[in-house]
Amino acid sequence: MVLKFETKWEIPYVHSAGEHGTKFFEALKDKKIMGVKCPECGRVLVPPRAFCERCFVDTTDWVEVSDEGEVVTVTVTYIKFTGLPDPPYATGIVKLDGADTGMLCLLGGIDLSDWKKVHETFKPGAKVKAVWKEEREGKITDILYFEPVEK
Amino acid sequence: MRRVAVVGVGQTKFRTRRDDKTHPELTYEAMNKALEHAGLDIKDIQAIAYGTMDPFDGIYLPERWDVTSGGIGKPFMKISTGGTTGMTTGLAAYEHVASGVFDIVMAVCTQRVGECVDAQPVLNTAVCPIYERYSGAGAISVAAIQATVHMHKYGTTEEDLAWVSVKDHKNALKNPNAHIKLDIGVEEVLNSPMVSSPLKLLECCPRSDGAVAVIFASEEVAKKIRDNPAWVIAETTISDDYYTGDRPDLSYWDTLAIAGRRLYRFAGVDDPKKDIDVAELYSPFTIQEVLELEALGFAKKGEGKDMAREGVTFVDGDMPTNPSGGVLCTNPIGATGLVRLAEASLQIMGEASNQIDNVEVSLAHAWGGTLQFHTLMLLSSKKKLKG
16 A cells, blocks of 8 residues: 555646737637738648748738638547537538638537437538637637538 | 667556556666666666656656656756657667767656546647637547548548457557556447547557666677667658648648658668568557558558458568557557657567567657657667668
């Protein structure tokens, strides 16, 4: 038998969104999703950032992308994990029309109890659109989830 | 660069908790086993590279505690790169010797994920706090979204993935250090609870307590230490984007493929399936072994799914993977990569607990971050593969 001692880390943080992120979050209030274009590789990057990681150059032009796009992938989680949403919930990547990067997001608006049906509805390439929060506050959660364009 | 070999390997038993020991006592156990294996004394170790990931263990800079195990007064360096921590620590120790700065260097990693009452809050911090964390992405869901794409593109089935789990669990039964020991078949895997679709509980790794140490020595020293050292033929590491959504194609691990080609070019490997006898891959989730086999050239795109089902990756197959039972059965996260390197070295020495016959070349791999980093090392019983 050995003794055990309980300890805990409780450490709050306040993260900066940076100037590019600030513009992105402000635009969300108007249901607009903003990206930036890399002058070298031409990719439209969402979320926007001050430089292109691939080309190591400053990004230049701001571009508004659509709040509709295509599903890249999806998974439905059925187990409760601390700090994550109550199950079931569908996590996926959506590539917005006009963007060259995907967005890690929640997918919803359908019954999630049968994962195979969810994977069929949200199969790669399926068209989805953002469902916006009524009272937007300039946070990523202003986009509640993406739902099928055609139900 | 000087020629370098692995001359000693030490592992603790990996368990849910190792309540019998404190943090540095676990480190001390692994280090002593490695020293004993190499027939060396702690005084012979000229420098130490140490790896861990602080928040899992709840100790800020645990190296402050663990350095007291043999490290006082010695050059000492801490490495932390997510799941690749263990392998990167091994690479650091290797490079310390290859550069000519030191002759004998130890890599050691300790991780006590078991002491973390709930590791999930730590894993949740692995994705971007501003854009991505709200999306419910944990470690498992990130692997699950890889599986979804692979299944869609190549028709990979739940059963294909289940065979990877059956193979690793079967192998772990032969490894006294392995954490999870379950004699299971495909049905048990398929019937285990769904965690993040399509991945089920028996397709996901545990979290383990334990430590591992690996000693590297320069050519002249290595020859004196043992007659069966594991020569380091080549090593490399690579990084990718931070945002999960930035990766262009989750059905193919392109950064790993690039790292693999780089490694093979350094080593003179023409056909990995023919030239490499066994691989210890970092596959905490079944789908990831499939992706790794394809990226590393052991299978064509879309064909990695067949390898476990057809028996190719079992110990008696043509391309055995994870004879130790792999990450699926043992995962002391920041130490796990160095376990791969330790097991790949033991296969070369002919001393692994689940030894493959006639191993001349072995491969060790780790990935880390949210699918972001890869680290590779190729080892051999020969000093070089060609000429």
